[in-house]
Amino acid sequence: MLTSALPTGLVALASTLVVAGLAVTAVGAPEPAPPAAGAGGERWVWPVAPPRVVRGFDAVGRYEAGHRGVDLAAAPGAPVVAVAAGSVTFAGQVAGRPVVVVAHAGGLRSTYEPVSADVVAGEAVRGGQRVGTLAAPAHCAGATSCLHLGLRAGEDYLDPLGRLRAAAPVLLPLGRP
Structure with missing residues (x-):
């Protein structure tokens, strides 16, 4: 049971880090964001x-x-x-x-x-x-x-x-x- 929960926890942690990394990259990107829609x-x-x-x-x-x-x-x-x-x-x-x-x-x-x-x-x-x-x-x-x-x-x-x-x-x- 512990072995099956560990990969799931690691996957969740990795997913969170990827999303956070994308957010940081987007904030620091030199290119302006695409036009926003109302x-x-x-x-x-x-x-x-x-x-x-x-x-x-x-x-x-x-x-x-x-x-x-x-x-x-x-x-x-x-x-x-x-x-x-x-x-x-x-x-x-x-x-x-x-x-x-x-x-x-x-x-x-x-x-x-x-x-x-x-x-x-x-x-x-x-x-x-x-x-x-x-x-x-x-x-x-x-x-x-x-x-x-x-x-x-x-x-x-x-x-x-x-x-x-x-x-x-x-x-x-x-x-x-």
Whole structure:
């Protein structure tokens, strides 16, 4: 009985190590990952071009301070496009800032802030379709202006970078929020 359990245990351990090795290889790979697909298999596109992340997603507890989205460098007046096909569920002011929200397949919602809307609630949009322009003052403080892109599934905040087309990694200084 011990001899038959030993090979099974070794096989399980070897399988775990192979999977872990693949994960480490994928993380350290110099090639960017293939484009990510959103719900329904549609490829998501960057909402501003060229894409440059100035602040990443900071997963935190439900009521803790954090950064529930990503900031993408863009100049005021820059066009902002929908990351994927969907329906505009909101285009208006939230806490004094212009916001656009698009509902996508699979219960996902993308949010764009601050964006002066070219769309209205109830309007269907295609991935890559302009939803507005980056408003001033922009979301980021200081010399860099940016778009804040958020992603939610129900009440949960997700990292939108996982759904967007792959790009070169961006290194941020240590200790930066």
